[in-house]
Amino acid sequence: MKLLAMVLVLLFSLFTVLSARHLSNNDEVNEMFSSWLVKHSKIYHSFVEKTKRFQIFKDNVNYIQQHNFGNNSYKLGLNKFADLSLDEYHLLYTGAKKIDSKHKFNNVRSDRYSIHSSDVLPDSIDWRTKGAIAAVKDQGSCGSCWAFSTIGSVEAINQIMTGDLVTLSEQELIDCDTRFSQGCNGGYMDHAFEFIINNGGIDLDKDYPYTGTDGRCNITKKKIKVVSIDNYEDVPVNNELALQKAAANQPITVTIEASGQDFQFYTSGIFDGSCGTNLDHGVVVVGYGTEEGKDYWIVRNSWGAEWGEEGYIRMERNIEDKEGKCGIAMAAFYPVKYDPNPPTPSPSPSEPTHP
Template structure:
């Protein structure tokens, strides 16, 4: 069977649009297939080729591009792997249209075996496009064929998505390894007090957990890595779900009044080679912000707690909830900026204790009848994109920094010094509480607000770099002043 009848000229081929560069917060979306440049020969286009032609050189009608996009949207919500295949879908359609499915499909159709819950969009072309194109050509005399075909395929995709787990079970979870992962998942869920609304949802989370475990094991098996990954309370979330619920709430204003630190004359060589403010008693225990986008409040309060200790030798746990409820410049659980939090504390005349105004994990009405226990006089911004400037500031007091917390390695960090590739779009706020060197690699010590199951009991070591810094952490940092 020929793709194009010899009596008709193959359609002209043209260059496809190039996809724009993606940021770290965007899901990876590979192109369906590459089209040859304009001027490709009819032979290249498949005019005289049979079913075994290279599917990357197939020119499919534009409505099939839309079909592929729609199919991706449907498959994005499906379980990871399905026993249904594109062969089944195309064959069902072929039977309905009285087309020889074996002749049409041949070796050109594909299965959904590589479809992930949060994987890149389904690679439905070129092979699916080729099969669908052949079907369209085989039924070209019926003008309504294209729309009918699209509707039928999308309906079948929805049916696959609604199939019970017994039908759409993950092919990778079989045998002894499947039982081992299932038992690990049950123990993990009990440890983190996880519960799910349905058996289907639990099965889906098991598959995400399995994918996370595979990612962790693959990384940890690499030689010469400076850090390890591990399971934590986020292990049943895809990276997209994690980004949507736990990061993206660090919101610096477009125009801000920066206040440079007056320590530019400090010689880095005169500073201690290592420092950990925990050992000085200046850091409160790890807290957990939950699903409220309040990292800005936690990092600001943590820095105020430390600054107050260094001024008075009294370590007091202060209230993030007061900032969330009462700071009207910031946006509560929808995000904020530490500098604005410092401004609020100055204008409010202080902040109260966590005991007096406990954390709830959601924004509420401001309670103004609270004593103001700790005051600050202002804040200073650290010189941008300078590891030395940040080191100078941290040598005096813990410093709040903006960082890209949506990176997958950041999400699954367990121990060691985070290094290598990392996004640099600042979407999270943490506290830098020290620095040091290990195995010849300089690092920062970070206090996070994701509870103690993440990282080294809630803390992290991350490579010290100049310029933007690892995960963009040199670009936005500040600390409060007490005098």
């Protein structure tokens, strides 16, 4: 009986693989590719490039199909990354730099969100429903996630403290916060918070709009300070309960490892897939909850609303590893705001950008 059971398992596994491979060997995958090209307005400038992209697309279809045949808590799909290899995706769409002692600001560690025996935390929270979260943004093929992750939590704390939700400028950080961060080549969220504090605030997105490229710092725009923060602090490291306490009070800037294919093609469900703690992507925790006994974080990404669950991913929460899923509890920050925002600036004449 054991031998028969093993044979049946092997046959089922073989059938699953062959079924997925069958799809990539017939006309259906060509039709899928053609439809995908139209949907995402993709144009290749040579036959060689199109052939290369088709092969990558075909391999990704196989990977997605094999995953979705399995009994998993999340699904994968053909999103805008479907013609990118894993290395290309990682190079173009992550960008948070791992914070080491050389680049770490010595900000005062706070016990604001340390865990105490008297703490009673809500079972769930979603800051989107409270009006604290702006629409999902898209960093494009610029490694600026660090800027989006920082701005996301600043927009949120400003709404919590003032009642006004305004969208702020990631581009100002990319262009002007250049002491250690490198724009589209990656950056540090703690330095971004420090920049906003030292500058006395940050401008609106509509006034200093996103371009998805490295630019020169516009001094005129840099002087326009619409929203300010007073400080930023770290969530106690490697402690998901502390992160839960923090997220119950405000959205939190976090760093995760997002370099795997399952993250690349995530479409829906609670992500409990394989990932490590090589932190490379900045995102925002905007809440948490539980579904059918499985705890999760609600995480806002910056890859547009077509990725994941309308721009969000639910990631497994309360796992055995103290670092959390994909290292989500390893490097988490939040802005602190007490004082009112700067006075509304009056229009000023154009000034040259900083070289």
